[in-house]
Amino acid sequence: MALTARRTCWCSGQIRWRSFRLWCCIVAACMCTTCAPDVECPSCVLRFVTWKPGQPAVWDEIIALFEAEHPGMRVVREIGPHSSTAFHDMLTQKLKNKSSDTDIFFMDVIWPPEFAAAGWAEPLDRFFPEPDRNEFIQGALLANTWEGSLYGVPLFIDSGMFYYRADLLARYGLNPPVTWPEMVRQAHLIVAREARQGRHLFGFSGQFKQYEGLVCNMLEYILGNQGAIIDQQEGRPAIDSPAALAAVAFVRDEIIGRVAPRGVLTYEEPESLALFIQGRTVFHRNWPYAWEVANDPKRSRIAGSVGIAALPHFSGGTSCAALGGWQLGMSRYSRNKKAAWAFIRFLTSSRVQKLLALGAGLAPTRASLYDDADIIRKYPQFAAMRAVFLGAQPRPRSPLYPGLSHVLQRYFSRVLADPGADLRAEALSASAGIGKILQLAREE
Amino acid sequence: MKTFITKKAHLFAGHSEAAFGLGLLAPAFVCVAVFAFYPILYSFYLSLQRIILSLPGRERFVLFENYRALLQDAAAREALANTLAFVAASTILEVAAGLGIALIINRHFRGRGLVRAAVLIPWALPTVVAAQMWRFIMNDNYGLANLIAFGADTGQYRAWLAEPMIAFVSLVAADVWKTSCFAALIILAGLQTIPDELYEAAAIDGATAWQRFSRITLPLLRPALLIALLFRTMDAFRIFDLVFVMTQGGPGGSTSVLQFYGYQKIFSEGLMGYGSAISVVVFCVTLAVSVLYIKMLPGAARRGI
The missing domain is CATH 3.40.190.10 (Periplasmic binding protein-like II)
Incomplete structure (x- = not known):
């Protein structure tokens, strides 16, 4: 356990000073034995390629919540361009170079087949149990499926x-x-x-x-x-x-x-x-x-x-x-896959999607949230538009x-x-x- | 200089002066080889293959298949035509405007230093910033172009970049605005090498201002003009950033140029082989035009490059 933590720590580090890194690893090794047993390395820097959100406050709140619930993990956001095409070109450039400095990234709804076929996105089947999947809107999940495997988890629907x-x-x-x-x-x-x-x-x-x-x-x-x-x-x-x-x-x-x-x-x-x-x-x-x-x-x-x-x-x-919307994908070259999955699971969870719906007006991908009283009170149109979301064409x-x-x-x-x-x-x-x-x- | 080299040569006892010369050239040659020849050859090597990043495991050599496909690609032909039109229009206008600017700032007047510095501002701006500015100028709601053309009558305001022809002209205008001063700088240097005595002698002989310009200035400026043309042509062939920021090739591909098209193929579509073939074509065309220009330069100037 401690060994794993040490190894991952050595690679994830952005901090260059050897002594500091060593110190980090000792702390990490101690923490590994005490908390978060389902996460391989709790002292990770997760790099998340995202865009500049329209409602930044709610995103800051969500990231802070994740870090508070996963002590030792830190999420570093890398902000890409607003335009989907420019974002695609920047992100694929990183993935082409097999760069390990990206763990989690946003994918536009049209990218999963490309990212899957090119081998850039990690298949998520082993992380993502079947019963959990059934809670998502099926059209959105389908967009993330390529040749029978799932390569992303939809965060919100457009x-x-x-x-x-x-x-x-x-x-x-x-x-x-x-x-x-x-x-x-x-x-x-x-x-x-x-x-x-x-x-x-x-x-x-x-x-x-x-x-x-x-x-x-x-x-x-x-x-x-x-x-x-x-x-x-x-x-x-x-x-x-x-x-x-x-x-x-x-x-x-x-x-x-x-x-x-x-x-x-x-x-x-x-x-x-x-x-x-x-x-x-x-x-x-x-x-x-x-x-x-x-x-x-x-x-x-x-x-x-x-x-x-x-x-x-x-x-x-x-x-x-x-059909539009954005998915969370995991880089095949990430060295913190378990931790990256913890982050994806957290972001796509019911309560975080609810925060995003209430704070940023993003339409959830979990079907049950369209019956949520708080969301419907704030966005009455979500109830009326449910059919539109469910029927959106890829x-x-x-x-x-x-x-x-x-x-x-x-x-x-x-x-x-x-x-x-x-x-x-x-x-x-x-x-x-x-x-x-x-x-x-x-x-x- | 000679003695210096000879003295140095003694340090390499047993080696001929020629070998020493080659040794001095080597670092420069290595730099050019690594940073120029290698990428060019590698692009050519890639252009002979079919490499599609989103379909890995299917790479194979296809020889000139990519070039054949390029000939049949209507979007590529359109991009080539746009590029050639852009090169012709922008270089001619830039060298003409540059000549005008150079003639003005070559004269003696109060505040000349200030004007000479100010002329360089467009060139000093990053192209992305300048392109964004031109996009704003051409905007249909708050653009300066509309204010100048129609004043406060907002009902008349037009969307310039929505018209294929005007979008292309805007691109040329932005480039001329941005780089004429670079041409002016080169031409100004040329102007300053023309001795004043020639003008004095001509004036004494009763030559008019036009005769002095067409018989003295222009012929003696020829090397500088050709060098300005050469640089501007090579740059214009590689136009990318203005298109990327201002129009993304639109509307309807009317401002798509070869470099932008190649960028789309390589970076968005992941067609490494096909995109490389486009780069090689741009390189060959640019090289051919450059060689043509250099042949036109008089010998002395040619050695100076």
Whole structure:
């Protein structure tokens, strides 16, 4: 026992002074015999690659709680970039180098297949007993599964949400729109009437810059029209199907530069949300975190007059939200795997997810928390949105997802930004690009 | 100098002067070999293989397969076309603007030192900061470009970076703003080597200002201009950070350039072989253009590089 502690201690150290390290190990060795019998080394520095949280106070509280309950363990947070793509590139760079200075990391919902196939993420099956797994929302767990093994534990779920100005809809006696064409009609009506009063509004804002969020936004239109990006049964691209083409054409002809300003072609989440919380758009598409921001009187001019609903769809289709959310993964090169698991188990536990839900508005991944009285009291929409979270649709699952995403981003951005682009030809060429990548993943 | 070397050479008794010379060159050669030749050759070696980080265990040699695929890759061809357009537009504008700046700060006027220092500020700024600033300038809600174009009439404000053509022009503008002063610095050095007597003699002969510029300044500036062009061309081919910060290649791939495309392939998609092939192409094109420029330089200046 003491020997194990000593060995792990020698490697985990950031502290370079030999004597200090030795001293550390002696202390660690003593502690190992007295406490935390299920954790291999209680005197570990756990390195956690995370992003800058929107609500830092609750994260500080959670980390402090973990350290208090696991004496001797210390969590060092390494803050990565906000953009998911930039975060991916930074994190994979560390993992490619087999660097042992990362123990736990956040994974976007689209990464587990890649991290699993590349051998960067540790399989968690041996740590994570079956009964525990059943408490999680199955769609979120599925996103973390690759070839039968589990590579991450979902911490919170994101799914596309439709926000609206409840005060404006009430003023004109309208109900939240159920279909996209209805949304467009309502938006034009409200914008025109408000303009007569000298208030200049836009109808809608979403995320249409050439980046990952564009894929999520467009997926929702395509699925809401009974289309698909990849035909899962056939394993073939379906981006050039009539349903998918019609949905893309609708966004190009009715949304971009019409109910939404052309500027949405340069917007990620923060810019599009800024427009909404300044009271300059009627409708808005975003992830669940936007609720907290839009109702914060310090940051938002429309606090208290925000409504939330499932995303509209097209007639004949059903509402579909893109599945997002972040998972905790463990590096295969971590030298503190047991301790890392203790941290992952702690963060994804019921009580910490509850803290995150209450403090940061993050939607839990444990199904039972959607019945929790405190959470529902603070976020009544979680009860109503439960079906949306449970039904959120994943993006294509593939170890080559980044390549698929680049093809899709380029295609969507081209046809949306350039009204002269030949939609069918671009769709065919994107389809060919996707087909090539799927073929590559299947080979051998 | 000569005596110094000879004296030193005696320390290496039994070795010829040539061997001593080689010995002196060795450290520099080792540095270049380790930091330049090795990565280039290694990139080439990688570019002949299929290496996909997220599909390990399937690495194999594919010879020129990656290059063949590159030729058929529409996104890569678009990135190449964008890169060439960017190189042509930005280098010409930068050298022209640099020439103008150099002619001005070469004159004697009050506060010249201050102006010379101020001219260098854009160049001294980290590109990421400058790119972020240009992104703000082009913003559709609070951007300076809109304020200049439309004043307080916010209804007219446009999203410049949402238009493929304007996004590309913005990229060129940002680069010209940022690096013209570097060209100016090189051209200024060239200007200062032109003796004043030539201008005096020309003035006595009754040459006009234009004649003095086109018959004396320009021909004598040719080496400096070519060196400025050479440096700017090589830099422009490797444009990456402006694109990364300002547009991420969008909208619709209209600002995607080769280096950014290669970065996406290697760092996001993990296609080490294919991405390396792109790097090798960028290297070869840059090398070819550089050799062309150096051939155009007069002999004396060429030896000076």
